[in-house]
Amino acid sequence: MNFEAARENMVDCQISPLGVVDRGVLDSFLTVPREKFAAPGQEGIAYCDEDLPLGGGRYLMEPSVHARLLQHAAPKPEDIVLEIGSGAGYSTAILSSLVSTVFALESDQGLLSRAESIWQDLEYTNIVSVQGSLRAGCPDHAPYSLIFFNGAISNVPEEILGQLDIGGRMIAVLSSKPGQDAGKAMLIECTGPGQFSDRTLFDANIPCLPDFEPRKEFVF
Secondary structure, rough: OHHHHHHHHHHHHHHHHOOOHHHHHHHHHHHHHHHHOOOOOHHHHOOOOEEEEOOOOOOOOOOOHHHHHHHHOOOOOOEEEEEEEOOOOOOHHHHHHOEEEEEEEEOOOOHHHHHHHHHHHHOOEEEEEOOOOOOOHHHHHOOOOEEEHHHHHHHOHHHHHHEEEEEEEEEEOOOOOOOOOEEEEEHHHHHHHOEEEEEEEEOOOOEOOOOOOOOOOOOO
């Protein structure tokens, strides 16, 4: 399979038609080899515009949603980024070419070890891997100018909000409750100490990160 052609097709037919015009974001999707981060045996479908299972309830986010989220995140060369749920490491690799440093937080040591091996092979040198609870964030290296959730969440923990720098941005897909409408991609900004504003960007349905699933509720 010609993976270079597949990457070009992904950008031209899946990402660009949805209004993603940021040259840095597009170039990252053109150059990072998504097939290397897919689950073994799924390299041939790595460029389908859908969430690809990695096992254990984890996924590669579908490219069209992923690229739109990153464009709204507006990554800058000076950004210090916390990525929550790095998973297979693909989103981390995309971010690494756009920012100063990415702290890649992952709870699954097996996924993290595989991602570290791929990052090393591809010579990404500005990624710092962190194994730990996703809901706790990574306070040791806070604050961050950008926090990116690599999967949907039901809510933003206070601990993670507190790790966003003043003037910083947070991008997340807030999932709906079971049986309700689509989730919402959100931009959250820290406008001052303990002060935040939020804006809905677009509807999005992507799988939830572990420990962030919506809780089922009884209806009387």
